[in-house]
Amino acid sequence: MSVDRAVIESIVAAAIAELNLQRSADDQLADAAEAPLFCPGGPLDSLGLVLLISELENGVENAYGRRINLADDALLAAEGAPFASVGTLRDYLAEIV
Amino acid sequence: MMSTLLLISDFNVAPLAGYVRNDAQEPLLRVVQAPYGLVEPILLSDHAVWAEVGADAWALVWTRPEVVSPAFLHLVEDGVPLEQGWLDEVDQWIDGLIGNGARLRGALVPLWTLPPAVRRRGVGDLKAGGVQWALQLMNARLVQRAETSAFLHVLDTPSILASCPTRARDPKLWLMGKLPFANPIFRGVADEAKAALRALMGRAKKLVVVDLDDTLWGGSVGEVGWEALSLGGHDHVGEAHADFQRALKQLGRRGILLAIASRNEEAVALEAIDRHPEMVLRRGDFAAWRIHWGDKAASVSSIVEELNIGLQDVVFIDDHPAERARVREALPGVCVPEWPADPALYADALAGLRAFDVVQISQEDGERTRLYADERRRRAARQTEDSLVSWLNSLELVVRAQPLCDESLQRAAQLLNKTNQMNLRTRRMSAEDLLAWAGTPGCECWTFRVSDRFGDAGLCGLLGLQADGEGGQISDYVLSCRVMGRGVEEALLHVATLRARDLGWPALRVEALSTEKNKPCRDFFSRVGGADVASFLWNTSQLFPLPAHVELCA
Numbered sequence: 001m002s003v004d005r006a007v008i009e010s011i012v013a014a015a016i017a018e019l020n021l022q023r024s025a026d027d028q029l030a031d032a033a034e035a036p037l038f039c040p041g042g043p044l045d046s047l048g049l050v051l052l053i054s055e056l057e058n059g060v061e062n063a064y065g066r067r068i069n070l071a072d073d074a075l076l077a078a079e080g081a082p083f084a085s086v087g088t089l090r091d092y093l094a095e096i097v
Numbered sequence: 098m099m100s101t102l103l104l105i106s107d108f109n110v111a112p113l114a115g116y117v118r119n120d121a122q123e124p125l126l127r128v129v130q131a132p133y134g135l136v137e138p139i140l141l142s143d144h145a146v147w148a149e150v151g152a153d154a155w156a157l158v159w160t161r162p163e164v165v166s167p168a169f170l171h172l173v174e175d176g177v178p179l180e181q182g183w184l185d186e187v188d189q190w191i192d193g194l195i196g197n198g199a200r201l202r203g204a205l206v207p208l209w210t211l212p213p214a215v216r217r218r219g220v221g222d223l224k225a226g227g228v229q230w231a232l233q234l235m236n237a238r239l240v241q242r243a244e245t246s247a248f249l250h251v252l253d254t255p256s257i258l259a260s261c262p263t264r265a266r267d268p269k270l271w272l273m274g275k276l277p278f279a280n281p282i283f284r285g286v287a288d289e290a291k292a293a294l295r296a297l298m299g300r301a302k303k304l305v306v307v308d309l310d311d312t313l314w315g316g317s318v319g320e321v322g323w324e325a326l327s328l329g330g331h332d333h334v335g336e337a338h339a340d341f342q343r344a345l346k347q348l349g350r351r352g353i354l355l356a357i358a359s360r361n362e363e364a365v366a367l368e369a370i371d372r373h374p375e376m377v378l379r380r381g382d383f384a385a386w387r388i389h390w391g392d393k394a395a396s397v398s399s400i401v402e403e404l405n406i407g408l409q410d411v412v413f414i415d416d417h418p419a420e421r422a423r424v425r426e427a428l429p430g431v432c433v434p435e436w437p438a439d440p441a442l443y444a445d446a447l448a449g450l451r452a453f454d455v456v457q458i459s460q461e462d463g464e465r466t467r468l469y470a471d472e473r474r475r476r477a478a479r480q481t482e483d484s485l486v487s488w489l490n491s492l493e494l495v496v497r498a499q500p501l502c503d504e505s506l507q508r509a510a511q512l513l514n515k516t517n518q519m520n521l522r523t524r525r526m527s528a529e530d531l532l533a534w535a536g537t538p539g540c541e542c543w544t545f546r547v548s549d550r551f552g553d554a555g556l557c558g559l560l561g562l563q564a565d566g567e568g569g570q571i572s573d574y575v576l577s578c579r580v581m582g583r584g585v586e587e588a589l590l591h592v593a594t595l596r597a598r599d600l601g602w603p604a605l606r607v608e609a610l611s612t613e614k615n616k617p618c619r620d621f622f623s624r625v626g627g628a629d630v631a632s633f634l635w636n637t638s639q640l641f642p643l644p645a646h647v648e649l650c651a
Binding site: 018021022023024046047050051053054055057058061062 | 276
């Protein structure tokens with residue numbers, strides 16, 4: 001595993017952990033590659049997605065010193081969108097960072 | 098019973114609601130989130146959300162300042178100059194909030210802030226007519242009104258913003274979710290609100306038990322001797338330990354008790370405390386200590402027993418993870434915070450606990466450590482007396498009963514709201530409410546100061562009496578644990594029956610309300626009432642006897 005991949009996974013894990021502090025015990029997000037996020041039937045609603053995006057952008061800025069933009073309409077609407085699951089999200093971040 | 102926190106805001110506070118709901122610290126809260134953007138309709142009418150809010154509810158009313166004052170909104174949005182009297186709008190908004198006093202226990206209002214984008218004249222923003230100047234005046238008015246209201250309490254939002262480790266605001270959160278702050282700020286306000294409620298409910302911690310080596314000072318005193326400890330001086334580690342001691346000393350001045358649990362030779366450790374020139378805390382600053390090679394959990398238990406407080410009132414601080422784990426496992430009620438490895442962070446870690454917040458500080462608070470030192474001498478005297486009776490007779494105990502007055506009000510309210518064990522009905526009231534209740538026809542409130550030959554214990558007791566159909570009843574019977582077991586309990590009951598007879602009440606009703614912590618009080622009343630339950634009717638043709646060793650005066 002590359003260093004960047006490990007950093008990306010820790011950024012995603014931290015963002016999920018932060019969101020879980022706001023969520024009820026029976027509605028916790030899992031930090032596993034196959035765990036769904038923002039997809040039909042997934043656990044995140046639009047507000048949850050906004051909060052996740054903010055956490056991730058801050059996490060990347062803290063780790064890499066540069067700001068990325070994850071709130072792109074095309075990105076959010078894309079087929080197999082990066083926010084569909086933890087795994088797709090990690091892959092997308094690893095690709096753009 | 099779980100209290101309710103009603104969140105009222107003009108922006109989305111869903112993250113705040115989540116943080117408050119999930120916070121495991123006391124008090125556990127049921128959160129009701131009002132629909133956002135309806136601040137005035139909710140505060141000024143019977144909006145449907147009130148049906149979800151039962152008794153015993155608090156509100157957190159967090160708004161942008163533009164919502165409070167239309168004049169301020171016009172200044173921010175359009176640069177319209179403020180006209181004379183514009184602050185009346187702030188007063189009106191606060192009046193509307195305070196008008197909910199009948200359906201809420203109190204309201205928390207975070208200080209109003211503006212996002213960085215609201216920059217108009219730069220340095221001129223803090224000159225007359227500038228946006229920041231106006232904001233400061235609004236906040237000053239809020240603080241001023243809170244000073245004279247037992248209902249209104251202000252949270253220090255700028256400090257939460259200043260201590261935010263990452264971005265406090267994210268424009269994207271506002272644009273996409275009507276969230277003016279990032280998660281750390283919502284989390285900070287949740288923590289601050291919980292701390293404020295602990296303070297308002299009288300649940301602040303009462304005792305800090307600290308380790309010595311590498312906690313209060315750097316190094317092991319048994320190994321290096323007191324002269325070589327790292328404390329104060331020109332060494333940053335020594336300075337950090339001195340700062341930590343200063344922070345503890347501040348807690349002591351506010352009435353938080355300090356105690357030591359250390360694995361050391363007692364004589365060696367006490368010599369360091371007495372002789373090291375850079376020690377900020379001296380022996381007299383500690384209410385108790387256990388310095389030996391035994392189990393620290395046992396030490397904490399023993400200290401708690403000596404000081405007659407509950408395990409839930411204690412914070413245990415130790416640099417060693419194993420000691421923390423041991424106390425955490427053996428004494429689950431004790432707060433054992435994770436502790437930083439770097440002494441430079443100790444003082445901040447202590448402040449970050451938010452465990453010692455109080456609304457008011459009474460004169461007794463500042464003298465509490467001395468009171469416990471008096472108690473140590475009292476116990477020592479007890480060991481030299483042959484019997485309990487001769488010890489009680491030797492105390493020269495004086496109980497001074499006085500009607501509640503302005504001078505005793507703050508301490509009386511504090512006693513009423515903080516006492517758990519010797520509390521018949523555990524009724525909680527603000528100082529203002531207590532004073533108003535005591536002035537109601539048919540009601541009266543008495544306070545009791547206790548002293549003996551070892552010292553003045555201050556205002557330690559409170560008695561509330563209220564007329565009812567059969568004569569009257571004891572509404573409040575409250576006694577500080579620091580004077581329990583010396584006949585003061587009986588003296589209060591004597592005064593209660595005396596007043597009942599003087600008021601022409603044929604009988605005085607005693608009816609305990611059971612709580613998790615007031616078993617000592619219920620046991621006392623069961624004993625004196627001669628029944629299994631702490632509820633009885635006392636015929637006032639006979640006074641409850643005053644113990645012979647107690648001198649009662651007005």
